[in-house]
Every structure is written in structure tokens, then in C-alpha cells.
Amino acid sequence: MRRVELDFRPAVPAADANAAVGRRHDRRVAVDDAAGVVAEMDRAGVSQALVYAPHAAAYDSREGNAWLADAVRGEPRLVPQFVCNPAFDDLDDTAAHAAGAGARAVRMLPMLHNYPFRPWVVGAWLAWLAAEGLPLWLPMDYAANWHTGGELDPHEVFETVRELPELAVVLSEVHYRQASWALPLLRSLPNLSIELSRFVIVDGVQRLLDAAGPRRILFGSRFPDSPMAPQLYHLHRCGLSEDDLRAICAGNLLRLLGMDAS
Amino acid sequence: MTASAAGRSAPRRGGAAAGGAPPEPAPVIDFHCHAGRWGRYWVDDACDRYLRVMDAAGIDRACLNCIWHGDARRGNDVVAGFLRQRPDRFIGAAFATPHYPEEAVPELERAVDQLGMAYVKVYPDYVGRPVDDPAYFPIFEWVNARGLPVMCHATYPFDPPGTTITGRFTALSRRFPHVTWVLAHAAGRVDADAARAARCLPKVYLETCSSGTALGAVEYAVEHAGEDRVLFGSDMPLMDARQQIAKVATAAISPQAKRKVLGANALRVLGLSTDLRPVPRPARGA
Numbered sequence: 001m002r003r004v005e006l007d008f009r010p011a012v013p014a015a016d017a018n019a020a021v022g023r024r025h026d027r028r029v030a031v032d033d034a035a036g037v038v039a040e041m042d043r044a045g046v047s048q049a050l051v052y053a054p055h056a057a058a059y060d061s062r063e064g065n066a067w068l069a070d071a072v073r074g075e076p077r078l079v080p081q082f083v084c085n086p087a088f089d090d091l092d093d094t095a096a097h098a099a100g101a102g103a104r105a106v107r108m109l110p111m112l113h114n115y116p117f118r119p120w121v122v123g124a125w126l127a128w129l130a131a132e133g134l135p136l137w138l139p140m141d142y143a144a145n146w147h148t149g150g151e152l153d154p155h156e157v158f159e160t161v162r163e164l165p166e167l168a169v170v171l172s173e174v175h176y177r178q179a180s181w182a183l184p185l186l187r188s189l190p191n192l193s194i195e196l197s198r199f200v201i202v203d204g205v206q207r208l209l210d211a212a213g214p215r216r217i218l219f220g221s222r223f224p225d226s227p228m229a230p231q232l233y234h235l236h237r238c239g240l241s242e243d244d245l246r247a248i249c250a251g252n253l254l255r256l257l258g259m260d261a262s
Numbered sequence: 263m264t265a266s267a268a269g270r271s272a273p274r275r276g277g278a279a280a281g282g283a284p285p286e287p288a289p290v291i292d293f294h295c296h297a298g299r300w301g302r303y304w305v306d307d308a309c310d311r312y313l314r315v316m317d318a319a320g321i322d323r324a325c326l327n328c329i330w331h332g333d334a335r336r337g338n339d340v341v342a343g344f345l346r347q348r349p350d351r352f353i354g355a356a357f358a359t360p361h362y363p364e365e366a367v368p369e370l371e372r373a374v375d376q377l378g379m380a381y382v383k384v385y386p387d388y389v390g391r392p393v394d395d396p397a398y399f400p401i402f403e404w405v406n407a408r409g410l411p412v413m414c415h416a417t418y419p420f421d422p423p424g425t426t427i428t429g430r431f432t433a434l435s436r437r438f439p440h441v442t443w444v445l446a447h448a449a450g451r452v453d454a455d456a457a458r459a460a461r462c463l464p465k466v467y468l469e470t471c472s473s474g475t476a477l478g479a480v481e482y483a484v485e486h487a488g489e490d491r492v493l494f495g496s497d498m499p500l501m502d503a504r505q506q507i508a509k510v511a512t513a514a515i516s517p518q519a520k521r522k523v524l525g526a527n528a529l530r531v532l533g534l535s536t537d538l539r540p541v542p543r544p545a546r547g548a
Contacts, residue, residue: 031477044512177303201502202501203502227512232508234508237508
């Protein structure tokens, strides 16, 4: 039996697929600036992090994305992820802004922004993402003091994503409540990956490996709501081969983002 | 002697006063685990998976309860099945429900005295009665006479406004002074009220599991409740023990505090030595 490591450091490079930078309106978070995110990355042994701005999710994507672009400028370890609201935003304007800011991925929140994840709302946006090679993150929900809306609709995800096999989509913040449909969905959609920050069911990584294989699983922390190190510790205890560990801890994310692992 | 056998030596007293000498190397004890099946959340009763995950996480003993049956006897029999398979790896916790008060004490006597369970678990949220509802009092009177621990959630969706953890467990501690209260999930979030309860009350402990892995929660509990008052728990198999133990292993607390949280404190609560033998307790009132 292995013992508990009290001074853990990851044995492979790590890149976080789910972190936020910036203030929230509804509560004070422990870390709300780029320097704080980088300090946590140093503490946990994380080399890069994909970050979005909470304001872009909660209120206005244009304002929040612009703030994010400023916040991460000059900090190459923080990779910007733009939040998009296809029901409200202008596609051409967003595309230009994303290209200018070096955004490597997009996050959509259909429940929070109050639209169905259907081609007649998001079709043009998904076509843009596919053409640009930008992966799409779909969080299960968004917790805010005024929003207690429902969770992502798996049927909508299935019907919409299967029409765009060239688009990479990442289910994010999947909780054990959603495990019953998330695994069949991963089996059904080869262009779908999963980010691990809230996937806590017992033997969850092995179940994901069985359902989707090692190239569609991404380490993510949900920082600053959660610390970065525990999920990495967990992954190092899952009996993974070194290749699979490297892929899940960093390689898969960097591949999706079109970034060099070096 | 096995851990489950240790539970048979009644009467015994869990929850000795915290503090004292630095802990010797202690086994790692997961204080919060379940047995049984819950298909909604992919929970099954695969003992081999349990053991494999415990081994990978570095857990020596897992404390099991089965709270998912209206008939407590059926749930406790599920736990007993695990104890029979691996008495060297599991410690039993007896479930008691206030809905059948006429059955509660006889079933606790069976579960503790015959099946070897070491403490009592109640599940107020799901049975629909807060832990300070008088319907539990016959159960707690029996537990108090035995000096056993009780584990439960500390707050519930149906609590009236103004309910506090400190107030609730102050009243319970006065009424049942020999019960050690383990507040499930209370160190899995930053919770000033729970920390205050553990700091103010000599037999209240906070347990660490949560599905959210809140930033700084373990550190907060150790700082504000005290490193002697926090217990590691995983909620396995609802959650993966490797992920849950990682919160303690990687927390910004001292190695000594980590060892206490991971096992030394649980030994004290369960009344066990580092080799998992029962520790003789002073007679009540000594």
C-alpha cells in the first residue's frame, strides 16, 4: 500500500484547464488577480493555466474579455479563454477581439445566458470555432447569488455537437450528479473531452479512461474556488502510465489549445 | 485485534479531550465512508474497488455506514458484510433512524455489541428531522451511556432562520455530555460557525470531505478549530478517496497537523491506539 505524501509535487508538467482570474460581483474570492493565480500555480507545480474572467460570464462578455486580455498581458503562463454569449454578442466583433487578444479557447454558458444550445442559436458561432480551431468549454452550470438556473442539457449537447465532428468540445465542472449522462455522452461523441475539476466519483478517472481514453481527459482545478494541487495529487494516485499522466495533466489541454508542450 | 473487533469492547469512551503529546505515527483513517448501493450516483458495493482505492490513497482503515435503507437493520447488515470480508480494513458505524424509535435502541445494541460497530451515524437531511429533534433523544441517550461518537451533517435545508451550529451542538453537548460529535463536511468548506463550535465545545470535531474542494478549507479548520479537531473523511464511494485525501496532503498546514487530521485524531475519537487496539478509558466522572 502506498503512503500519503505530505510534500507532493507533480512528477510531470501540469497545465490547468479551468481557472478564473478577476473579481466576482457576488462574493470576495481569495485570489482575484493574475499574480495570485501565478502564485498558486507555483505552489502547485502548474506551468500554464487557461483562464477566463468571471465578469465575462456573469454580466458582460465584451467587458469581461477585454479586462481579461489586459490582466494576462505580459504573463505567458496565463492563456486567455473568452466567454461568448451567442444570444447577445456580435460574432464578427468577438472574433476580431479574440484574435487580437490571443484567446485560445471559448466558454459558453447557455443556462446562465438563457438560450438553448441549438444550431439556430449557436450554429454560426460553432462554425467559427471549428474553422479557427478554437475549442469550446461547456461548464455544467454557473453559481452566482442571483442565478440558480438549471444544468446543461445533455440532449442539446449531443444533438448539436454531433453535427460538428471537427469542433473540439470540453465538458467542464462535471459533478457526480451528472456522471450518469456524462459518461454515455463521452462514449457517443468522439470530439468531446472532459475537464476534471468537479468529477469526484469513486474511480472516476478509470471510468473516464474506459469511456473516452486518455486523450480526452483534462486536468482542471476550478481555481480560485478550489486549489490546484489536490487534483494533481489524485491523478498521480490513479495508476496511470507516464504517457497517460502527461497527457491528462497537460498534454491534452495544450494540444487542444494548439500550444507546444515545451 | 482488528479494528472491528475493537468496537465490541463496550462500554467504551470515544472522544477523549483533545491535545496532549505530539502524535506517534498513526494509521490513516477515513472517518466518512458509505457501504451499499445508490444507482443515481453510481455508488455500488464493490469491495474490491474499495480496497484498491484505499490502497492507492494510502488509507489503512475506512469507517463505513449504510444510511440508505428505511430499515436500519438492513443497512447495518450491509456494513457487517464488509466487516466480515475485511475486518482488517473496515470499521463499522451503526445507522439509526428516528422514524422507528421502538427499533432504534435494540438495533444499536445489535450493531455495536454483536456486529462490532464503533460509532453511530444519523442522517438528518434525508430522514427529514434535524439532529436536535427530540425524536433522536432515545438514540442519543443510549449513545451517551456508551460514550460513543455520533457523526451527522450539521445544518439542513429545513433549518429555521437563525439556526447556528454552535447553538445546536452546545445544547446537544449539555444534554448528552459523553457523546463526541463529528460534523460531516464541516471542514470541507470555510465555515466559521462550525469552527467556533469545535473551538468552544470539547467533544466536537469537523470532518473534511466535500465535492467542491473549497480553497483553504482544511487550512481554515485547522487554524480556527484546532489541528486536534479535524478528521479526514472521503465520502467514498460517492467520492474518490484519493481526491479527498489530496486536500489534506497538499494543504498548507504543518506535517504534524496533517498526521493528526489523517489519523491520529480519529484514533482518539474511536478510542484506539496506533496499533488499532482499544485504549482503556477512565471511568466516567474520573
